[in-house]
Amino acid sequence: MMILLRTLKTTALFLVMTLSMIAQQTVEQWHQFDLLFDSPIEYSNPFMEVGITATFEGPGGEVLTIPGFYKGGNNWVVRFAPTQIGEWSYTTVSEDPQLGGQTGKLLCVKNNHQNVHGRLMIDEQNKRHFKYEDGSRFFLMGAEINWLALIDMQDPDLVKTRQIIDMYADRGFNTVLINAYTNDTTWRRGKTEDEDWGPPPLHAWPGSPDNYDFSKLNPEYWEHFDKVMDTLFEKGMVAYIYFKVYNKLVDWPEKGSKYDELYFSYIVARYQAYPGIIWSFSKESYYEPDHDYILKMLDLIASQDAYDRLITTHDDNGRGKDFAFDGEYGQILNFYTDQTQRDVHNNTFEDYLRKEWPISNMEPGYQRGNDGTNTYGGDNISPERLVKRIYEVIMAGGYATYYYTWHAWDVVRTAEEPENLVYYQYLTEFFGKTQWYAMAPADELIRGSENHCLANAGSEYIIYLGNGGSAPLTLEGVSGHLQGTWMNAYTGETREYVGISNGTNLLNSPWSDTPSLLWIRK
Numbered sequence: 001m002m003i004l005l006r007t008l009k010t011t012a013l014f015l016v017m018t019l020s021m022i023a024q025q026t027v028e029q030w031h032q033f034d035l036l037f038d039s040p041i042e043y044s045n046p047f048m049e050v051g052i053t054a055t056f057e058g059p060g061g062e063v064l065t066i067p068g069f070y071k072g073g074n075n076w077v078v079r080f081a082p083t084q085i086g087e088w089s090y091t092t093v094s095e096d097p098q099l100g101g102q103t104g105k106l107l108c109v110k111n112n113h114q115n116v117h118g119r120l121m122i123d124e125q126n127k128r129h130f131k132y133e134d135g136s137r138f139f140l141m142g143a144e145i146n147w148l149a150l151i152d153m154q155d156p157d158l159v160k161t162r163q164i165i166d167m168y169a170d171r172g173f174n175t176v177l178i179n180a181y182t183n184d185t186t187w188r189r190g191k192t193e194d195e196d197w198g199p200p201p202l203h204a205w206p207g208s209p210d211n212y213d214f215s216k217l218n219p220e221y222w223e224h225f226d227k228v229m230d231t232l233f234e235k236g237m238v239a240y241i242y243f244k245v246y247n248k249l250v251d252w253p254e255k256g257s258k259y260d261e262l263y264f265s266y267i268v269a270r271y272q273a274y275p276g277i278i279w280s281f282s283k284e285s286y287y288e289p290d291h292d293y294i295l296k297m298l299d300l301i302a303s304q305d306a307y308d309r310l311i312t313t314h315d316d317n318g319r320g321k322d323f324a325f326d327g328e329y330g331q332i333l334n335f336y337t338d339q340t341q342r343d344v345h346n347n348t349f350e351d352y353l354r355k356e357w358p359i360s361n362m363e364p365g366y367q368r369g370n371d372g373t374n375t376y377g378g379d380n381i382s383p384e385r386l387v388k389r390i391y392e393v394i395m396a397g398g399y400a401t402y403y404y405t406w407h408a409w410d411v412v413r414t415a416e417e418p419e420n421l422v423y424y425q426y427l428t429e430f431f432g433k434t435q436w437y438a439m440a441p442a443d444e445l446i447r448g449s450e451n452h453c454l455a456n457a458g459s460e461y462i463i464y465l466g467n468g469g470s471a472p473l474t475l476e477g478v479s480g481h482l483q484g485t486w487m488n489a490y491t492g493e494t495r496e497y498v499g500i501s502n503g504t505n506l507l508n509s510p511w512s513d514t515p516s517l518l519w520i521r522k
Contacts, residue, residue: 024105024106024107025104025105025106025107026106026107026108026109027080027081027082027106027107027108027109028108028109028110028111028112028113028116029082029083029084029085029108029109029110029111029118030081030082030083030111030116030117030118030119030133030275031081031082031111031113031116032079032080032081032233032273032274033079033080033081033082033106033273034077034078034079034080035054035068035077035078035079035080035090035104036071036075036076036077037052037068037075037076037077037078037092037098037099037102038074038075038076038098039074039076039096039098039099040074040098041096041098045215045216046070046076047070047215047216047217047262047266048215048216048258048262049095050070050076050094050095050096050099051067051068051094051095052067052068052076052078052092052093052094052096052099052100053065053066053067053068053078053092053093053094054066054068054078054080054090054091054092054093054102055090055091055093056080056082056088056089056090056106057088057089057090058082058083058084058086058087058088058108059084059085059086059087059088059108060084062083062084064080064083064306064307065306066078066079066080066269066272066273066306067265067268067269067304068092068269069266069269069270070217070219071219072219072220076094076099078090078092079269079270079271079272079273080106080273081273081274081275081307082106082108083118083119083133083307084108085108085109085110086107086108087105087106087107087108088105088106088107088108089103089104089105089106090102090103090104090105090106091103111134113234114236115233115234115235115236116233116236116275117132117133117134117136117236117275118132118133118134118275119132119133119275119307119308119309120132120133120138120238120275120276120277120278120309120310121133121308121310122310122334122335122357122358123437126437126438127356127357127358128352128356128357128358128359128397128437129358129436129437130310130335130358131437132275133275137432137437138174138238139174139399139428139431139432139436140174140175140238140358140360140399141172141173141174141175141399141400141401141402141424141427141428142173142174142175142176142177142240142360142362142399142400142401142402143168143173143175143176143177143401143402143404143407144177144362144363144401144402144403144404144407144408145164145168145176145177145178145407145408145412146177146178146179146182146242146245146283146408146409147179147182147197147198147408147409147410147412148161148164148165148176148178148228148412149178149179149180149181149224149225149228150179150182150197150198150200150410151195151197151412151414152224153200153201153202153224154201156227158227158228158231160195160412160414160415161227161228161231161414162231163414163415164407164412164414165231165232165235165237166235167417167421168237168421169235169236169237170425171421171422171424171425172424172425172426172427172428172429173237173402173424173428174236174237174238174428175237175238175239175240175278175401176232176237176238176239176240177240177242177362177401178228178239178240178241178242179241179242179245179248179283180204180225180241180242180243180244180267181203181204181221181250182198182245182248182250182410183198183199183200183203183209183248183249183250184198184199184209184248184249184410185198185248185249185375185376185409185410186247186249187375187376188375188376188409188410188411189249192411193411195411195412195413195414196410196411197410197411197412198248198409198410199249202218202220202221202224203218203221204217204218204221204222204263205217205218205263206218209249209250209251210251212251214253214254214257214259214260214262214263215259215262217262217263217266222266222270225270226270229271229274232274232276233274233275233276236276237276238276238277238278239271239274239276239277239278240278240280241267241271241277241278241279241280242280242281242282242283242314243263243264243267243279243280243281243282243297243301244281244282244283244288245282245283245284246282246283246284246287246288247284247287248409255288255290255293256293256296256297260297261300264297264300264301265300265304268300268301268304268305269304272304272305272306272307272309273307275307277307277309277310278309278310278311278312279301279305279309279310279311279312280311280312280313280314280337281294281297281298281301281311281313281314282294282313282314283314283315284314284315284339285313285314285315285316286315286316286317291323291329294313294316294323294329295328295329295332298311298313298329298332298333299332302332310334310335311332311333311334312333312334312335312336312337312360313333313337314337314339314362315337315338315339315362315363317338324336324337325354325355330355334357334358335357335358335359335360336351336355336357336358336359336360337360337362338351338359338360338361338362339361339362339363339364340361340363340364341363341364341365341366341379341389344361344364344389344392344393344396345392345393345395345396345452346396347361348361348392348393348396348397348398349396349397349441351398352396352397352398352441358398358399359396359397359398359399360398360399360400360401361393361398361399361400361401362400362401363401363403364386364389364390364392364393364400364401365379365381365385365386365389365390365403366378366379366380366381366386366403366404366405366408367380367381367382367383367386367402367403367404367405367418367419368380368381368382368405369404369405369406370406370416370418370419373405374405375405375406375408375409375411380405383418383419383420383421383423384420384490386402386403387420387423387424387427387489387515388466388489388515390402390424390427391427391464391466391489391515391517392452392466394427394431395441395452395453395454395462395464396441396452397440397441397454402424404418404421406418420490422492423489423490425492426487426489426491426492427489429492430487430517430519431462433519434460434462434519434521435456435460436454436462438456438460439454439455439456439460439461439462440454440455440456441453441454442454442455442457442461445461445473445474445475446463446471446472446473446474447471447472448465448466448471450465450466450467451463451464451465451466451471452464452466453473457476457477458476458477458478458479459521459522460519460520460521460522461473461475461482461518461519461520461521462517462518462519462520463507463517463518463520464515464516464517465507465509465515465516465517465518466515467512467513467514467515468509468511468512468513468514468515468516469508469509469512469513470506470507470508470509471506471507472504472505472506472507473500473504473505473506473507474503474504474505475500475501475502475503475505476502477502478500478501478502480501480522481498481499481500481501482500482501482520482521482522483496483497483498483500483520483521483522484496484497484498484500484518484519484520484521485497485518485519486509486510486516486517486518487516487517487518487519488510488511488514488515488516489514489515489516489517490514490515495510497518500520
């Protein structure tokens with residue numbers, strides 16, 4: 001009888017604990033989680049008439065107030081990603097009595113996803129570089145696939161989307177440049193081949209490109225965008241999201257209007273919980289002549305993002321404008337995004353000297369198609385010329401993005417791997433072994449106009465010989481001998497190198513007429 005009673009008590013306790021665990025949702029740290037709220041009240045336009053926010057209180061007194069978004073039907077969502085392990089409680093606020101005053105608790109447990117590292121942020125110890133919230137290093141290597149969210153709209157499994165994301169992730173890329181919305185290109189207007197994805201079958205707003213209803217958003221479009229974001233999240237890829245693009249046949253809401261603010265606010269509410277986010281006001285923001293308008297929208301993004309995701313804007317340095325280094329503007333931006341294809345090393349280094357923050361050249365060049373063709377006219381170059389430009393950006397202390405002509409815009413040939421994309425796998429694996437974030441440009445140590453040096457004086461150096469061959473390297477403050485490893489930028493082949501010390505060292509690359517890197521360390 002005692003045994004039976006004890007068993008019954010144990011069973012009852014187990015059931016109570018199980019029910020308690022079911023009632024309290026469990027979420028992994030930094031993983032986005034949707035809290036769904038319903039209201040029976042019918043609204044003529046729920047996007048404009050009612051909102052919802054939730055305030056989350058977590059371990060260590062952390063408080064996050066996160067705006068929600070209208071999902072469709074009678075549903076609103078607050079998308080939340082806990083930043084600390086432990087118990088979180090929340091309370092909602094809304095004009096709608098069914099949506100406001102809702103309370104609950106969540107239990108945040110340890111992140112077990114090897115590709116998830118928390119918020120992408122500026123490294124406060126090395127302010128020209130990035131790192132993740134868990135301390136992991138982030139060497140930005142971007143791929144421009146602006147149309148990524150507009151392919152596979154009629155495939156719930158996103159087969160082609162996954163194919164191209166996997167292609168770049170497997171070659172060392174960790175960032176995708178993606179438009180929140182775009183429509184079509186003038187050089188490939190309409191459906192020109194099977195994988196011409198513009199104009200898309202779904203649009204950001206109800207209606208058609210010549211007659212959008214800007215007072216609402218199109219939930220079906222954004223549900224597809226969610227799937228793309230989830231795929232990037234699973235692969236550990238950062239989404240560099242452009243809110244606008246000015247030359248892709250989009251009739252945007254009147255700038256600064258309540259409908260324009262609705263569009264920006266909706267994107268921030270829906271996607272800020274994803275840890276790998278970079279907000280960019282626009283691609284080629286120099287097309288926007290109104291500086292005050294850009295500033296207003298950057299303010300809106302920053303004010304509504306509870307997680308303080310990184311903010312930039314793509315190339316405002318044109319047509320007589322250069323706002324990114326201005327005091328007011330520069331206080332909102334976290335790093336500088338430029339585009340230039342000429343003298344990329346010197347241009348990057350000049351920007352590097354202007355301010356202590358990360359510098360990125362998102363368009364150092366455009367790789368021609370495998371068949372020798374290109375999307376449209378311009379400077380379409382070989383894989384070898386492009387990778388050399390990208391090395392020149394990196395060796396000036398910056399970061400770069402890769403652009404393949406048949407992946408960047410509305411024609412996305414998802415199964416076509418660009419010729420020699422493997423160059424970037426070699427590049428990222430090489431730098432991943434180094435402490436590049438502790439080095440600074442030091443070209444004064446190496447001779448040759450196409451040769452460059454990054455240095456942490458006395459302990460670690462990266463040498464780049466643009467054409468291989470030989471070059472003298474002068475070192476000071478080195479204790480004893482340093483070891484070195486050569487890498488061929490085109491083949492990934494490595495060879496060990498010894499005997500480097502103070503004074504002048506004549507470096508001899510194992511390869512002539514081939515870009516060569518030498519990693520020198522204690």
